[in-house]
Amino acid sequence: MSPNHAADADASGDARYWALQGLKGLFSVPALILMTAHVGFAGLARGAGIDWMEATFMVATIWALPANIVLIGAVTAGTSLAGTALAVALSSLRLMPMVVALMPELRGARTRTLLFLSHFVAVTGWVFAMRTLHEVPRRHRTVYFGAFGGSLCLINAVIVAIAFNLLSQLPALATGALAFLTPVYFLCSLYGSAREPSGRIGLFTGMAALPVANWLDPSSDILVAGLAGGIIAYVAGRIVETRVGA
Amino acid sequence: MSPLGYHDIAAAWWPYAFILLAGFLPTDVWRWLGVLFAGRVSETSQAIAFARAIATSLVAAVIARLVLVPDGPLAAVPTIARIAALAIGFAVYLLAGKRIIAGILVAEAILVGAAFAFT
Structure with a gap:
């Protein structure tokens, strides 16, 4: 408590410190499991006949693995734009109560900032934030969460781009095993939080x-x-x- | 076949427009509504606890769907093996002092073992 209090005097240096703490979250077990699950997503996208740039674009703009899996399924089935949007909307609806539950931890930030940061709310970022935000001084919470969520999203987009091109064709069993990471990881992670x-x-x-x-x-x-x-x-x-x- | 599908317009920009309209927008709209709605919701811990219960249960439904009605190669593994892998993996996670990695490794071992045994 007291070291934080002393560091509070230097606001900019402190913000950098908390951004770094957020970045450190990239090396946590949940973040590493999510990255592995995205290797599986690259295999799934390749199997569905989507190119690597489109798969990377999906990860960065949608940033919710279940929504991406639903989207790939709809693309494979040849579903219309409206039908796909509805299926994705139903799978992503869960994000609204997640964001609502997280907002008290980020209270005080500008609405514009919160609207931007909300893009990084998905299971991993949510669990990470709900667990650790209370240890972060209130005025540095947006920097801390943005550093973790933003970099996690970016790294996973890059991982999909690389995995898609390196693993020319994953065996079906490997794709299946990687796809199975998501439910097991979600269950353990949510139970723990x-x-x-x-x-x-x-x-x-x-x-x-x-x-x-x-x-x-x-x-x-x-x-x-x-x-x-x-x-x-x-x-x-x-x-x-x-x-x-x- | 169906109008305006992913592969229905042969333009380089179409897949990206499709992803934005049918993926990004129907996902992020909920996030934005969450931000706007949170400002109006009374800051009682019960309202937030209710939101947490709904959020958790919605993800649980996603978990069950991924395990019970999977897309892709997972469907080749028998349903009972998928359920057993999830249940035993979760039990090991609890027994190992809530270590996620322990649960994951056991669940994957059971799933891959079953895939070899049944196919």
């Missing part, structure tokens, strides 16, 4: 609700399962908390 019982319960209710929602309507299964699972988890979490509290 859950702050209250409802977060942990939500992981299981959301997963359990998906087969039912998929059977009802495959095109909106994620939305239906996520909302139903989330509401059940919130109510269950409140009950658990009041029991423990009482």
Whole structure:
């Protein structure tokens, strides 16, 4: 606490310090797993007949691995522009409550800055921010998060560009194994970052609700399962908390 | 075939326009709405906790979809093997003191082993 307090006097040097701390996050296990998962995405894109520049552009502009996987699936199926946009919108809707949950940590920043930084909210950046932002002085939080999120997005775009061109054709098993990284990584990462019982319960209710929602309507299964699972988890979490509290 | 598909307009710029309109826009619009909405939401911890529960559950639905109804080569591995790999990988993650890398390695070993055994 006291070293930070002393460093507060030199504002610009301090900002550089926190930007560097954000960059250090690139060497964390979650960031490295995400980079490996993007090698798998390069293999998936190649298999779908998308060129390397388009795949790189997707990673940089969309920056949400599930949305990119949905997009590749729609491109392979020859889905129309409107149909693809709807499918991607349904898979990306989860980002809105994630951003809402993150905003109290970044309160005080300008709206323009927040709109720009929100592009880097995806599972890895969100978990990283929810875990570590409270240790960062409030006025350096945007620099810290921007340094991590921006560089993570850029590096993964570069990784897709390189992997696409180096791995001329990945064997199907390797692409499958790399694709499987994403669900396992998301599950462990979100469980570890859950702050209250409802977060942990939500992981299981959301997963359990998906087969039912998929059977009802495959095109909106994620939305239906996520909302139903989330509401059940919130109510269950409140009950658990009041029991423990009482 | 279908109008305005990814491969339907033979111009160099079309795939990029398609990615922006059908990928970037329908994704980032939610992020922007999140920023704008957060300013209006009352700063009670319960409202934020509710948003967290919904966000987590939506990602959980994505996880289940990737495992249960996968696109691409993963579909060749039997569903039960995919579920077992996720469940056992997660159990190992917990037993190993929440070490993500332990969960990942075990899940991948089971998945690849099953792929060899069943194909």
